[in-house]
């Protein structure tokens with residue numbers, strides 16, 4: 001097969017996949033712009049001839065998305081920073097320090113990856129109640145500040161650092177903190193970026209847990225807030241769709257900004273520089 | 274001049290059940306260029322890391338100057354190490370790399386700049402100061418690594434096969450430069466290599482290790498002319514010394530060592546042999562011959578250029594023109610006796 005045909009085929013496959021992936025997002029946008037009663041029509045409308053841009057402002061005010069988004073931002077940023085800190089420090093210890101029970105402790109960290117989140121919900125809920133944290137920020141943040149996968153990924157990444165670099169830094173007089181700050185983190189920046197984005201995404205998209213541990217609007221995250229929108233406007237589904245898009249918008253922006261970092265983080269280690 | 278003697282006293286090092294060093298006692302005098310030479314895995318790097326403090330000895334004493342440094346932190350031992358991999362920080366410019374140890378020691382900015390400049394000048398990397406290590410050739414990286422070591426003006430340099438990643442020509446060039454650097458700084462150098470040519474050309478003295486055991490310490494001439502045992506005899510010199518069974522010369526119980534250049538091809542010679550291989554290096558020939566003893570022992574003969582080399586298959590007579598070395602054929606130790 002000539003290469004031009006092969007390239008064309010490859011692009012065709014990629015285009016098909018892209019369409020499949022993007023279609024739900026597109027249809028959400030379309031539905032947000034249609035009058036509520038048109039959404040259920042069959043065959044579905046694929047292009048709104050008279051887009052209702054009002055849906056967005058309505059969703060913003062009726063659903064009071066502003067405060068929800070603020071709560072989500074606080075929770076996600078705090079969770080991300082805390083998860084970064086704990087993962088990096090624990091991974092540093094596992095990668096560079098010698099201490100008793102190192103292997104056992106690392107195995108325990110890995111074991112947390114095998115436990116489905118559903119299993120931990122009830123015990124975590126109990127703990128939160130016990131601490132008197134119901135309907136507070138700590139309830140939304142603290143259960144997610146330690147990440148088994150983060151520790152694992154950073155440790156793997158740190159271990160790829162040549163031993164000579166560590167030794168050179170030791171001889172040059174750099175202690176652990178300065179070695180971490182001046183050498184390890186700068187050399188693992190793609191990994192830090194990728195993990196930060198994943199942690200942020202994970203936190204932002206939480207639904208069940210925030211629903212469970214909050215009962216006032218002031219502590220509800222945007223995903224829970226959307227649910228309330230649904231209750232308010234049963235016949236105005238377009239507003240729900242518009243709200244969904246607004247809730248996802250920060251994530252889109254984040255992904256656009258850090259796209260390159262993310263890809264580099266995912267392929268980090270594939271090519272040694 | 275900050276240079277200091279470095280000594281290891283009865284150093285023992287085990288990694289689990291692996292014994293890397295066995296009772297190693299060795300001193301590099303202040304200002305000396307001491308070579309640690311030996312085959313792969315004999316414990317050279319381990320010895321160096323113990324001096325640097327990157328590894329703690331299982332037993333024994335490490336001294337730098339008159340201070341016992343067993344319990345001194347690596348950074349306070351005031352030795353600089355040059356790694357085989359160069360160990361440059363890839364995210365920092367050459368300037369920052371060279372500056373790195375000074376920053377850690379909180380040297381004032383003006384002095385820092387001054388010293389970086391001097392180090393860069395003496396290794397001819399001034400032009401490269403703003404580049405990243407990734408944009409340098411192997412030889413340039415090596416120079417930067419050396420600049421980072423000398424900028425500290427340490428009591429001793431520890432170098433672990435610093436030239437082994439360079440191509441042959443650069444290696445010769447850097448060899449001369451390292452010798453020069455040593456002469457101008459006068460700093461003690463402990464230099465690890467498994468290349469005996471490097472050892473012979475650079476070292477004031479050579480310490481030869483085998484499987485964690487020190488075999489011999491001496492000047493290049495001493496270890497070449499009076500190898501302490503069969504191992505040293507066959508490790509130093511290229512092509513290696515021929516080791517012949519003593520029976521061949523009527524000296525049972527001994528192994529007789531003959532350097533390839535201590536043979537000549539001479540019709541008057543007493544040893545009959547057949548030529549199996551002739552290698553020409555331009556200025557000399559390496560001639561492999563099979564002796565006519567029962568075992569058909571192979572010997573290597575080195576002829577200088579004006580000589581006309583024999584052809585493969587020729588029958589020749591060999592004569593001794595240089596000293597013979599006698600070793601106990603059981604222990605391998607050198608036997609001194611009146612020749």
Ligand SMILES: Nc1ncnc2c1ncn2[C@@H]1O[C@H](COP(=O)(O)OP(=O)(O)OP(=O)(O)O)[C@@H](O)[C@H]1O
Pocket residue numbers: 288291292293311312313314315316317318319320467
């Ligand atoms: N961290 C370690 N853990 C276990 N064994 C080790 C360790 N470091 C070195 N060894 C062992 O100690 C012995 C000496 O190793 P060393 O690195 O000192 O050899 P070397 O002479 O530098 O060899 P080379 O010329 O290949 O660099 C080897 O058998 C090696 O396997």
Ligand SMILES: [Mg+2]
Pocket residue numbers: 317318319433
């Ligand atoms: Mg080594």
